[in-house]
Amino acid sequence: MTTFLATIPSPDQGVWQLGPVPIRAYALCIIAGIIVAIWWGERRWVARGGLKGEVTDIAVFAVPFGLVGGRLYHVATDHQKYFGEGKNPWEAFAIWNGGLGIWGAIALGGVGAWIACRRRGIPLPAMADALAPGIVVAQAIGRLGNYFNQELYGGPTTLPWGLEIYDRVDPATGLKDELNGVALDHTPIDIVHPTFLYELLWNLGVALLIVWADRRFRLGHGRVFALYVAGYTAGRFWIEIMRTDPANQVFGLRINVITSVVVFLGAVVYLALTAKKGDREVIVRGDAEASETGDGATPAGGAASAGGATPAARDSGSADTTGDGTADDRAAGDRTSGERAVGDRTTGDRAVGERTTGDGSSGKPDEVDVKAESRTVPDTKPGDKPD
Numbered sequence: 001m002t003t004f005l006a007t008i009p010s011p012d013q014g015v016w017q018l019g020p021v022p023i024r025a026y027a028l029c030i031i032a033g034i035i036v037a038i039w040w041g042e043r044r045w046v047a048r049g050g051l052k053g054e055v056t057d058i059a060v061f062a063v064p065f066g067l068v069g070g071r072l073y074h075v076a077t078d079h080q081k082y083f084g085e086g087k088n089p090w091e092a093f094a095i096w097n098g099g100l101g102i103w104g105a106i107a108l109g110g111v112g113a114w115i116a117c118r119r120r121g122i123p124l125p126a127m128a129d130a131l132a133p134g135i136v137v138a139q140a141i142g143r144l145g146n147y148f149n150q151e152l153y154g155g156p157t158t159l160p161w162g163l164e165i166y167d168r169v170d171p172a173t174g175l176k177d178e179l180n181g182v183a184l185d186h187t188p189i190d191i192v193h194p195t196f197l198y199e200l201l202w203n204l205g206v207a208l209l210i211v212w213a214d215r216r217f218r219l220g221h222g223r224v225f226a227l228y229v230a231g232y233t234a235g236r237f238w239i240e241i242m243r244t245d246p247a248n249q250v251f252g253l254r255i256n257v258i259t260s261v262v263v264f265l266g267a268v269v270y271l272a273l274t275a276k277k278g279d280r281e282v283i284v285r286g287d288a289e290a291s292e293t294g295d296g297a298t299p300a301g302g303a304a305s306a307g308g309a310t311p312a313a314r315d316s317g318s319a320d321t322t323g324d325g326t327a328d329d330r331a332a333g334d335r336t337s338g339e340r341a342v343g344d345r346t347t348g349d350r351a352v353g354e355r356t357t358g359d360g361s362s363g364k365p366d367e368v369d370v371k372a373e374s375r376t377v378p379d380t381k382p383g384d385k386p387d
Contacts, residue, residue, distance in 0.1 A: 006160035007191050013182045014148035025148035026098055033138030040134035048130055049283030061112035069108025073101030077248055077255050098149055103259055125222030126281045132228040133207045140203035146196040154193030154242040164188035195242050202235035220280030230267035233260040
């Protein structure tokens with residue numbers, strides 16, 4: 001009885017009917033994760049010098065691509081559920097019943113992000129670095145959906161955090177329905193390892209790791225994203241081995257175990273190859289594009305490169321709201337809050353080419369950089385003069 005009281009109960013159900021409309025906890029968790037990823041990614045991107053709203057623009061492409069990719073991976077690796085004698089191939093499109101492979105979601109979502117970045121003139125590695133912590137937190141939130149679906153668990157355990165599994169049935173017919181049914185009897189049929197919870201906690205740990213590493217080492221050129229991939233796959237490897245749900249196997253191992261190893265090695269190789277690329281990129285925007293946005297979040301193209309530091313996130317309203325070291329970026333050069341000098345110029349009379357921007361009345365420069373570009377610049381310390 002003591003063991004029973006110490007274990008984790010499963011929800012009675014994962015689907016609620018709002019009239020004829022089913023409200024699915026799994027879908028709500030996925031949506032909540034996407035919202036968090038976009039919100040946090042937006043803040044990190046602006047802090048790196050990007051424009052407010054660009055992450056949302058990228059998400060318009062990346063999210064649909066990611067959902068399709070995640071479903072394609074699931075169907076490809078669990079094809080026996082949908083194809084063959086007695087199976088209904090149309091069930092492959094029933095994404096609301098669960099079944100999204102993170103590998104396919106990230107891969108095809110990355111294709112969508114690449115297309116959107118090319119359209120906006122944004123360097124994809126820099127965008128990926130800004131999005132990485134939010135993505136892994138979104139994955140953690142999504143794992144709560146597995147909890148409501150009573151799925152993705154491991155073998156039996158007597159540990160105090162074991163998960164109680166109940167029989168779920170259709171209340172109208174009394175027939176077993178694991179996905180859409182309700183637990184009428186709360187006597188557990190098994191107590192198992194909550195592997196979805198292990199992955200949830202691991203993902204949150206990876207988010208903390210990459211935010212710390214990004215702030216400490218000023219990672220750039222896609223290295224934050226690569227570190228996220230390496231960290232996630234390292235955890236997925238041992239968690240996947242614990243799972244007991246049916247899965248196709250390769251060389252006697254679950255296919256996701258093999259995928260974890262291959263993707264982990266790829267991420268480590270990328271980190272090694274980009275180790276000498278230098279400091280984090282600076283996203284530079286032209287004056288013309290900044291004036292079109294009207295939000296004051298984008299510095300002049302010359303201002304970003306002159307001080308050798310990441311531009312401030314002027315919309316954030318604080319020195320460092322993203323936890324990725326933007327406060328240090330804003331302290332570079334001789335700039336202060338009252339007089340932000342760029343070279344020997346101040347914001348009151350900040351010359352760009354032959355014009356000044358203090359009063360907004362002068363003409364346009366000869367050339368204006370209207371696309372985002374990435375520049376690698378050395379660290380500067382307070383008091384140093386730019387070259």
